[in-house]
Amino acid sequence: MTASTPSRSTIRLLVLGTLSGLGLGLAAFLITDPAQAQTAPPEVVIEVRNFTYDPLNVDIVEGTTVRWINRDSVGHTATERASPRTFDVSLSPGVSGTVTFVTPGRYRYFCSPHEFNMPIGVINVFADPNIWRGSLYIPSLSK
Numbered sequence: 619m620t621a622s623t624p625s626r627s628t629i630r631l632l633v634l635g636t637l638s639g640l641g642l643g644l645a646a647f648l649i650t651d652p653a654q655a656q657t658a659p660p661e662v663v664i665e666v667r668n669f670t671y672d673p674l675n676v677d678i679v680e681g682t683t684v685r686w687i688n689r690d691s692v693g694h695t696a697t698e699r700a701s702p703r704t705f706d707v708s709l710s711p712g713v714s715g716t717v718t719f720v721t722p723g724r725y726r727y728f729c730s731p732h733e734f735n736m737p738i739g740v741i742n743v744f745a746d747p748n749i750w751r752g753s754l755y756i757p758s759l760s761k
């Protein structure tokens with residue numbers, strides 16, 4: 619071995635140093651993003667009143683919690699239409715219930731006891747542009 623040839627362990631250290639530097643840089647970028655670092659977990663409220671959901675359609679990012687609050691004097695539900703059903707929230711009068719949406723997609727739901735007397739609610743769950751997905755950084759969300 620000549621003096622100018624780096625040993626295997628030196629090369630390994632250089633590679634590790636580069637990777638950890640990249641990781642630290644990325645972590646610092648994510649942590650210093652003020653929108654991510656200082657906000658509480660997102661939550662949106664849907665009021666159930668006068669036999670409708672208000673708002674009827676909501677757009678959220680993944681990880682958002684939806685809270686339904688029943689303002690009517692009768693019980694309602696927020697029951698997903700799809701099968702298999704991923705949520706079915708029972709809402710007694712004055713009661714609230716929550717679902718946290720972690721998978722992007724479109725979720726339609728209805729009120730089980732008033733299936734034909736209440737409109738269909740829609741929750742659109744978009745991918746969070748700030749989540750690192752391993753091979754691709756999604757810079758922004760257009761909608």
Ligand SMILES: [Cu+2]
Nearest residue numbers: 694695729732
């Ligand atoms: Cu109802």
